[in-house]
Amino acid sequence: MAIKKLGKQTVKLENPPSIVSTASIVGSKEGQGPLKDKFDIILDDDLWGEDSWEKAESKMLENAVKLAIDKGNLSPDEIDYMFGGDLLNQIISASFAARQLSIPFFGLYGACSTMTESLSLASMIIDGGYADHCIATTSSHFAAAERQFRFPLEMGSQRAPSAQWTATASGAALLSKEGDGPYITHVTTGKVIDFGIKDSNNMGAAMAPSAADTILRHFKDTGLQPKDYDLIITGDLGEVGKDLAIKLLKENNLDISSNFTDCGVEIFDIKNQDVGSGASGCGCSASVFCGHFYSLLKSGELNKILILSTGALMSPTSTLQGESIPGIAHAVAIQRRL
Template sequence: MATKRIGKQTVKLQNPPNIIATACIVGPKEGEGPLRLYFDEIIDDELFGEKTWEKAESKLMRETFAKVLKKANKTAEDIDYIIAGDLLNQCLAANFGLRESEVPFLGVYGACSTMAESMSIGSMLVDGNFADNVVCLTSSHFCSAEKQFRFPLELGTQRPPTAQWTVTGSGGVVISNKGNGPYITHITTGKIVDMGIKDVNNMGAAMAPAAMDTIVSHFMDTGFTPEDYDLIVTGDLGAVGKEICDELTREQGYNISKVYNDCGLMIYDRQKQDTHAGGSGCGCSATVFAGFIYKKLMERVINKVLFIATGALLSTTSSQQGESIPCIAHAVSISNTIS
């Protein structure tokens, strides 16, 4: 019997795992944004000393893995699993970036929801006594993502106002069975939601219904309300998607406005940096969580967070075949106390 399940989509962890360390590395543009003081490292070259964008992204993940191990005072031998993914075909940033780690590896793909998906799986492994220490990692890179999903940068294609800017960065966390918190207490796994949107330059509108669905499911399953949280943060809906998600959630009877923010709006100054609707990419929610949010939890400025990373499950093939955009959102409830 699945004794840890509550409601339809949520798991309440009986031995809530600890997040004992985080690390994040970002690109130059992200380093010019409002969260620049919260990142562990800001690189000054989009290529990161490599010959291709893809190799640079792999290096971002490799260096973030090394950095988060050091901050956790762990070695690779202490880690039971790495759970990682990215936006590229066959998750090649993770596969190539971590191929020398010699740690059991689970590659996952949830598009921009990958960080919450990784943390969900890692938490269940630790809570279930299948692992003592798990590293969860994601990355994205503006140039490699544009090259794969949209147009070569050399074309200088004009972006519409609804478009978002893929974050160049990698974020990672160490989840452990020992520590003093913050604790991962609940996980709400999202369903695929497809409202028929086909505009690949409006990811926020496509993903917002999935975010709302997971947020409402979390409240219904757990009995929590928006007032129980100091921060409810979605990953990468941007300005358009955040407004839609807020409105849709209110229509379902939950007003999250007072505590709601979005990683895609937090990481950039949209006006000064010309990022249109805001940030996106696996690295967006990962670096905002590993940098800003985790530090605020550790400082007790905030004590309970609902972290919902959102993903658009499209590919260039599906777009060219005229398919709509299926979306997903996964929620992780994190608290400084066990509830």
């Protein structure tokens, strides 16, 4: 019998791990947005001295991990496991960074949901007594993602208003069995949900049903209510997906509109930065949580949040074959004090 299981999809951690430190690195466009003062490093050059976008992204992830570990007064040798991934084929940003860091590595792919997937598994491993210290990390890069999933930048293709701007960003969180918080207390693992959306320029619509499903399941499993959280935060829905998620939840008699936000909306000034519906990408929720919401938890401005990174599980092959875009969302509950 799974003694820590609540309902169908949620785990209540018996020994909640502490998020000891975080680090965030973003590109120049993200560094011009409203959260510019929240990030550890803002790049002047999105190539960051490398000769490809992909190498620059891996360098961002590697350095975010190093910085988070350093902030936690540890060394890479003291980290039991690294959980991470990215959007690129064979998760090369994370795996090539892990090659440099020499930390035992679980490579994950949940598209843009990977940050909370990483936090989920790292916290469960620590709670289970299998590790003392873990790193959860993800990254994305606008130019690398465009080259793989849509069109090379050189084509100058026109973007639809519903399209999202893949964040050039990375975030890393150091979790430990000991610490003074904030703590991960619950994990709700999402299901793959597909409403038949095929437009890769409208990923918010593809991901919103999975976000709504996981939020509904979290509250059903735990018996909690939206008012029990200071904020409910999705990762990568943008304005279109955020509005759809609110609508879907209201249809299921759950209204979260008064304390709901989305990292894809927060990271850019959507009216003035020409980013369509907002941001997406593995690095979006990672950098916004590690750079912004973590600091609000540490300062006491927030006491309890539910954060869900949301992912569109498509590939260039599935898109060319006319497949629809499945979505997934994983949630972690984080509170400042136990």
